[in-house]
Amino acid sequence: MHAKDELEGRNCRLAAGTATLLWHDLIRDAENRADSTLDESLESYLVFTLLRHQGDTALGQRVIATEWLEALDRGSHLQRQNLRDVGDHCLLLAGLYPEQAERRLVSMSYFIDLGRNAYDHLAAQLKAGMAELYGQLARGFNELVRVLLEVRKLSGQWQGLPPLQNFELCQERGELRPELARRSFPGAIVLAGPTRAQ
Numbered sequence: 001m002h003a004k005d006e007l008e009g010r011n012c013r014l015a016a017g018t019a020t021l022l023w024h025d026l027i028r029d030a031e032n033r034a035d036s037t038l039d040e041s042l043e044s045y046l047v048f049t050l051l052r053h054q055g056d057t058a059l060g061q062r063v064i065a066t067e068w069l070e071a072l073d074r075g076s077h078l079q080r081q082n083l084r085d086v087g088d089h090c091l092l093l094a095g096l097y098p099e100q101a102e103r104r105l106v107s108m109s110y111f112i113d114l115g116r117n118a119y120d121h122l123a124a125q126l127k128a129g130m131a132e133l134y135g136q137l138a139r140g141f142n143e144l145v146r147v148l149l150e151v152r153k154l155s156g157q158w159q160g161l162p163p164l165q166n167f168e169l170c171q172e173r174g175e176l177r178p179e180l181a182r183r184s185f186p187g188a189i190v191l192a193g194p195t196r197a198q
Helices: 002-033 040-053 064-072 076-096 099-103 108-125 128-139 141-154 163-170 178-184
Strands: none
Touching: 002 040, 002 141, 040 076, 040 128, 040 141, 064 076, 076 099, 076 108, 076 128, 076 141, 099 108, 108 128, 108 141, 128 141
């Protein structure tokens, strides 16, 4: 009986290690397709978020705004955990299930802004390394969503965002980056607009 338990434990660790490697490879493929290079900490966070939520069948039914308000009303430890969950849920919904925005009659920026704010709020509550990680997640939220959208495309069951949602995602602080616009709207002529400094 003891040997059987040990074998099952070893098989579980092997399966978890294999799943980690598979998600990591998939994220790397998606980064290449998105013409993006996530730094190691963001890439690792994304892999472990996917692992942690891969069996979350209730993700599409969550009321994120309620989770956000409940997180702000909790004690410090629970608040941090709930803010992380809000950020993670928003990241996964925007990147893997963008059709949820249309079903809920909101724009993709709803999930992006709420998730970014959750990570940002969390960064302000933490110290040193963890604060920096969640600050990076907040700043790189759009990039993470783009990578996850490529993960979704790799499934072969989804063609991509409709043009308007793609345009919305390509906007970064009111500025559409020309290289993203060309990729989002093949054949379009991209006119240079004012820069942030102007």
